Amino acid sequence: MLVTLVVAATIHVAATTTDVRELVMAVGGDRVRVETLTDPSQGHHPRELLPRQLTVLAKADLLARVGFDNEPWLPQALRSVRPRARDLDLSKAITPITTETARLRADSRPHIHAFGSPNYWLDPENAHPLTAAILDKLMAISPDHRAAFEQNRSRFLAKVDTAMARWLEQLRPYRGTRVVVGHDAWPYFARRFGLTITATVEEKPGVPPSPKYLATLIDRMRQTGVRVIIADPESPMVLLHRISGATGARVALLVPSVGADPAASDYFTLFEVNVARLLKALTP
Amino acid sequence: MLELLWLPFLACLVLSGIHAYLGLHVLTRGVIFVDLALAQVAALGMTTALFLGHAPQDEATYYYALAFTVAGAALFAVTREHREGGQGEGLPQEAIIGIVYAVAAALTVLVLDRVAQGGEQIKQLLVGSILAVTPEEVARIAALYAGIGGLHWLCRRPLLAISLGRPARHVRAWDFFFYLTFGLVVTSSVRIAGVLLVFSYLIVPAVIGAWLASGISRRLFIGWTVAFAVSGVGLAASYLGDLPTGATVVATFGMLLALVGGVRALVAVATQVRRHGVRALATLALVMGALAVLAGLALAAFPRADHLWLDALEDPVPAVQTFFLTPYERQVRIDSAAAIARNAAELRRLRALQAEVQWGTRDLPDEQRERLRQFLQAGDEIVAGDRLVMRTLRQHARERQRYAVGIPLILAGAVLVAVSLRAQRAAVAGAGGGQEEGQHLHV
Numbered sequence: 001m002l003v004t005l006v007v008a009a010t011i012h013v014a015a016t017t018t019d020v021r022e023l024v025m026a027v028g029g030d031r032v033r034v035e036t037l038t039d040p041s042q043g044h045h046p047r048e049l050l051p052r053q054l055t056v057l058a059k060a061d062l063l064a065r066v067g068f069d070n071e072p073w074l075p076q077a078l079r080s081v082r083p084r085a086r087d088l089d090l091s092k093a094i095t096p097i098t099t100e101t102a103r104l105r106a107d108s109r110p111h112i113h114a115f116g117s118p119n120y121w122l123d124p125e126n127a128h129p130l131t132a133a134i135l136d137k138l139m140a141i142s143p144d145h146r147a148a149f150e151q152n153r154s155r156f157l158a159k160v161d162t163a164m165a166r167w168l169e170q171l172r173p174y175r176g177t178r179v180v181v182g183h184d185a186w187p188y189f190a191r192r193f194g195l196t197i198t199a200t201v202e203e204k205p206g207v208p209p210s211p212k213y214l215a216t217l218i219d220r221m222r223q224t225g226v227r228v229i230i231a232d233p234e235s236p237m238v239l240l241h242r243i244s245g246a247t248g249a250r251v252a253l254l255v256p257s258v259g260a261d262p263a264a265s266d267y268f269t270l271f272e273v274n275v276a277r278l279l280k281a282l283t284p
Numbered sequence: 285m286l287e288l289l290w291l292p293f294l295a296c297l298v299l300s301g302i303h304a305y306l307g308l309h310v311l312t313r314g315v316i317f318v319d320l321a322l323a324q325v326a327a328l329g330m331t332t333a334l335f336l337g338h339a340p341q342d343e344a345t346y347y348y349a350l351a352f353t354v355a356g357a358a359l360f361a362v363t364r365e366h367r368e369g370g371q372g373e374g375l376p377q378e379a380i381i382g383i384v385y386a387v388a389a390a391l392t393v394l395v396l397d398r399v400a401q402g403g404e405q406i407k408q409l410l411v412g413s414i415l416a417v418t419p420e421e422v423a424r425i426a427a428l429y430a431g432i433g434g435l436h437w438l439c440r441r442p443l444l445a446i447s448l449g450r451p452a453r454h455v456r457a458w459d460f461f462f463y464l465t466f467g468l469v470v471t472s473s474v475r476i477a478g479v480l481l482v483f484s485y486l487i488v489p490a491v492i493g494a495w496l497a498s499g500i501s502r503r504l505f506i507g508w509t510v511a512f513a514v515s516g517v518g519l520a521a522s523y524l525g526d527l528p529t530g531a532t533v534v535a536t537f538g539m540l541l542a543l544v545g546g547v548r549a550l551v552a553v554a555t556q557v558r559r560h561g562v563r564a565l566a567t568l569a570l571v572m573g574a575l576a577v578l579a580g581l582a583l584a585a586f587p588r589a590d591h592l593w594l595d596a597l598e599d600p601v602p603a604v605q606t607f608f609l610t611p612y613e614r615q616v617r618i619d620s621a622a623a624i625a626r627n628a629a630e631l632r633r634l635r636a637l638q639a640e641v642q643w644g645t646r647d648l649p650d651e652q653r654e655r656l657r658q659f660l661q662a663g664d665e666i667v668a669g670d671r672l673v674m675r676t677l678r679q680h681a682r683e684r685q686r687y688a689v690g691i692p693l694i695l696a697g698a699v700l701v702a703v704s705l706r707a708q709r710a711a712v713a714g715a716g717g718g719q720e721e722g723q724h725l726h727v
Binding site (some may be wrong): 001039041178196197198199206207208209211212213214215218220223224236238239241242246 | 287288291359397399413415416418504519522523524525526527528529530642643644645
């Protein structure tokens with residue numbers, strides 16, 4: 001009880017990514033102070049622990065994270081600070097996509113994410129269950145602010161629903177379009193907006209495709225008229241442009257996380273930018 | 285297919301031409317890792333350019349890389365001079381090179397941390413992508429390397445003399461020229477092929493040349509032959525084996541080196557045997573015996589651990605395992621193996637079907653698609669289950685092989701060790717005895 005009173009003023013939240021930060025802020029409003037542990041421009045995989053991360057973790061009341069295998073660096077960080085923060089694994093709030101990654105090679109093993117692609121925040125519909133889980137945790141920490149949190153959440157979700165209707169409408173003419181992706185980061189996004197992912201250029205990030213794989217990919221893309229390749233900042237751009245040159249497909253550089261591109265500065269602009277860039281590539 | 289591979293092949297030939305030659309210098313100078321250090325310094329230059337607001341593809345970024353490379357070249361020229369001044373200290377230049385590499389890599393990380401965009405491109409620059417090379421890039425490096433090669437040919441006398449450690453004038457200036465041109469070549473090559481591939485093209489042909497011949501021109505000829513051959517074989521293997529290209533070419537270099545080294549070792553052993561008889565094989569037998577003892581001990585002590593040599597034996601000769609299984613277990617093993625083969629083939633067929641549906645070359649109703657998806661998931665589980673059965677049976681067999689195979693292996697190894705030790709002692713005694721006799725006579 002005493003602890004609750006002390007922290008009631010401001011809840012310190014450590015969010016592992018900018019996307020998690022946006023969602024926590026949407027519910028917490030001015031009652032929370034959220035700090036992000038990773039930098040989206042560095043691909044969310046820090047090379048080594050930074051002192052700042054440990055300080056943030058040590059003073060946090062709540063640790064909100066993506067879950068699955070998205071934070072391999074976190075156990076080490078937690079070992080060194082022994083934080084008092086409550087843990088919020090957001091992956092438990094959503095229904096994961098269990099479909100196999102699209103593969104060219106019939107005999108290759110499932111790809112590197114043992115628990116499926118973690119990029120579930122790229123489906124705006126998931127904002128509902130994700131903010132519900134955040135609401136639960138925040139209310140447990142600070143029951144006095146229940147009304148404020150609930151109000152913040154419903155205001156945010158109303159905004160998401162309005163925007164969502166617009167995004168879906170903009171992309172409606174292209175439902176069922178086949179696309180190739182640079183990395184396996186887009187299953188949630190593709191499912192929501194009606195795109196079919198037919199192949200991944202780099203099945204394992206960092207391991208370049210073999211010439212045979214590339215030749216098959218280019219052949220199939222030519223035969224079936226795939227017009228768009230979805231890239232992200234970590235994609236092998238030189239290779240994607242080579243494939244684009246050989247097939248005539250356009251490369252759409254989408255943003256997988258808030259802040260990974262200066263244009264995508266918050267939750268809503270993330271989707272605005274992605275929908276706009278996708279439309280530009282899809283429009284004949 | 286050829287449209288994908290002929291450009292990488294051309295690029296490999298251009299790399300072979302200049303790197304096999306520069307490798308000879310690097311090897312005789314004993315500055316093996318200088319290319320890694322200069323590539324890292326160039327990457328630091330590019331990162332700095334990004335930090336100052338240039339885009340990765342900008343001209344300015346290239347010139348930053350160039351300027352940093354020149355600075356690195358100057359540093360290496362100066363430190364060599366320093367070493368000659370204080371010869372007694374015996375500070376090897378590799379120490380400086382290693383430090384430059386580590387510090388440049390660390391600084392790159394520090395600067396990258398402050399760069400908003402483009403960090404990924406820098407990482408990719410060091411990894412390279414030989415498969416994505418463009419005609420313009422090949423033409424540019426071909427022209428650049430032809431120019432540098434021509435300059436080196438004109439200045440071959442002083443350059444060779446310095447590399448071979450012979451007296452020469454203006455050593456510092458020539459050294460700067462060497463490291464500058466070398467840095468230019470490495471920086472340009474790494475952009476296309478990545479650090480690992482460039483390092484292999486530089487060192488492996490030169491090492492094989494040095495093994496097989498003496499004299500610069502012969503070594504250069506062998507080096508070029510090796511580099512051209514490996515380029516062709518590596519690219520073909522990458523295509524046929526469905527493997528990443530750069531890594532395959534590097535591995536091909538490694539295999540060729542191992543092959544040449546193995547043949548050289550065989551020739552050396554054969555010469556020894558011709559000279560000293562079978563006793564020359566004593567050391568080899570000693571090593572084999574010791575390995576057998578270790579393998580036997582490991583099997584007896586930890587039967588459930590991995591014994592890769594036994595796995596490798598059981599794959600072609602299943603009897604090694606089935607001999608230790610009960611008739612019932614033997615039947616289970618046969619059934620599981622058949623099930624794995626059958627299910628794996630079925631899964632392959634269904635995955636191909638799923639791919640066709642995904643690409644739209646074949647249409648399936650939604651309900652059947654969903655069934656296909658579920659079937660594939662279940663299929664993987666079933667195959668995994670059968671594999672688990674096979675592994676459990678193998679462990680049952682291991683429990684029984686533990687002493688039946690382990691102890692004879694230990695004994696056989698021990699006998700081999702004892703025999704070869706005796707043979708060696710006899711050889712030493714033979715030589716030593718002769719000496720003793722001589723001394724005795726003298727007294």
